[in-house]
Amino acid sequence: MTIYTVTPEHGFLATLPEDVLSDNLAHDITRGLPSAIAKGAEATARFLHDVPPVDMTQPTPAEVEIKHMLYGYLACAWVHGTGDTTIPASIAQSLVWLGAKLERPPMLAYAGMVLCNWRQKDSGTDFSPENVELRLRFTELIDETWFFRVHIAIEAQAGAMLTALSDARFAVATDNRQQVLSCLREMQAGLVKITQTFHRMPDLCDPDIYYQQVRPFLMGFGEQVVFAGVEHNPTPLRGGSGAQSSVVPALLAGLGIQHQSTALTHNLNDMRRYMPREHRAYIQSMVGHPLRDYCADYAPLRDAYNRVLQHLITFRRAHLYYARTYIFEKSTNPIGTGGTEYMGFLSKLIDETANQRL
Numbered sequence: 001m002t003i004y005t006v007t008p009e010h011g012f013l014a015t016l017p018e019d020v021l022s023d024n025l026a027h028d029i030t031r032g033l034p035s036a037i038a039k040g041a042e043a044t045a046r047f048l049h050d051v052p053p054v055d056m057t058q059p060t061p062a063e064v065e066i067k068h069m070l071y072g073y074l075a076c077a078w079v080h081g082t083g084d085t086t087i088p089a090s091i092a093q094s095l096v097w098l099g100a101k102l103e104r105p106p107m108l109a110y111a112g113m114v115l116c117n118w119r120q121k122d123s124g125t126d127f128s129p130e131n132v133e134l135r136l137r138f139t140e141l142i143d144e145t146w147f148f149r150v151h152i153a154i155e156a157q158a159g160a161m162l163t164a165l166s167d168a169r170f171a172v173a174t175d176n177r178q179q180v181l182s183c184l185r186e187m188q189a190g191l192v193k194i195t196q197t198f199h200r201m202p203d204l205c206d207p208d209i210y211y212q213q214v215r216p217f218l219m220g221f222g223e224q225v226v227f228a229g230v231e232h233n234p235t236p237l238r239g240g241s242g243a244q245s246s247v248v249p250a251l252l253a254g255l256g257i258q259h260q261s262t263a264l265t266h267n268l269n270d271m272r273r274y275m276p277r278e279h280r281a282y283i284q285s286m287v288g289h290p291l292r293d294y295c296a297d298y299a300p301l302r303d304a305y306n307r308v309l310q311h312l313i314t315f316r317r318a319h320l321y322y323a324r325t326y327i328f329e330k331s332t333n334p335i336g337t338g339g340t341e342y343m344g345f346l347s348k349l350i351d352e353t354a355n356q357r358l
Contacts (some may be wrong), residue, residue, distance in 0.1 A: 012158070065102065068098040168254075197308050248315075250286050
């Protein structure tokens with residue numbers, strides 16, 4: 001049974017049992033890792049030194065996913081928290097084995113930091129950042145928790161518009177213009193909602209604190225990082241990045257938006273290796289969606305389609321703004337956590353989207 005069924009309520013978020021982090025190791029890591037990191041490199045190394053390898057005895061899909069997340073946090077804490085670029089064998093071998101099971105790189109990525117890393121405090125209320133708590137974290141900083149809670153809320157809130165995108169295919173097939181229009185309006189409303197949520201980032205996440213105390217743990221592993229006890233070292237590996245979210249790629253595929261092939265789009269496509277395989281399949285299923293061609297021949301649908309594109313551009317501009325505010329203005333290094341030169345790239349993607357209005 002997959003934990004990655006796309007739903008209107010949760011979007012691309014993983015559906016995991018509440019007790020999935022209840023074993024002793026996970027419990028100890030959840031409680032102790034932020035405290036160890038706060039005490040410095042030596043305390044972090046002591047805390048992580050005796051971590052046992054993962055139990056490889058017939059784990060469930062949920063256990064594999066959550067352990068990949070857990071050992072990903074441990075590996076990043078070791079490399080970025082101790083300064084030692086040789087990851088202990090118990091962590092390294094476990095992470096490689098788990099990654100192979102999931103058909104994903106052995107690295108903490110967006111799937112671990114966001115898609116699996118949530119509990120809803122009150123399931124009877126809206127999926128907002130206030131209604132989310134993290135399963136795992138590197139620090140006790142509210143800035144870290146808020147940064148990821150905003151992303152988690154966006155993923156959940158995107159569920160309704162992803163459902164509308166899927167429903168539009170049937171509406172086109174049955175030549176139901178009114179239903180297609182309804183789907184486009186649902187997609188527009190969804191983009192408005194997730195953009196509003198994105199703009200809540202500064203509420204509790206300070207750019208300086210994020211850049212100096214949170215972002216270092218999200219960076220990738222260069223070739224100097226060694227996975228001890230592993231026959232073929234898997235580095236380099238990209239760090240967690242919003243470019244590993246499936247929301248915008250799914251929309252682009254479903255809307256029929258094409259981007260010019262460049263080295264940067266190659267890097268963006270490489271991010272899909274870090275997505276859950278179910279999400280990669282979902283994006284691929286959107287390729288060839290008939291929506292764009294269907295809307296082109298009827299003015300009310302054409303206008304509605306263009307409004308969706310405009311709100312997608314607005315969301316991408318919000319992403320560009322926060323990339324500039326939280327990263328670019330703080331650094332002389334143009335490379336993001338995912339390993340791309342993101343500023344010029346994001347601007348180019350916005351321009352190319354705007355040029356494809358009907």
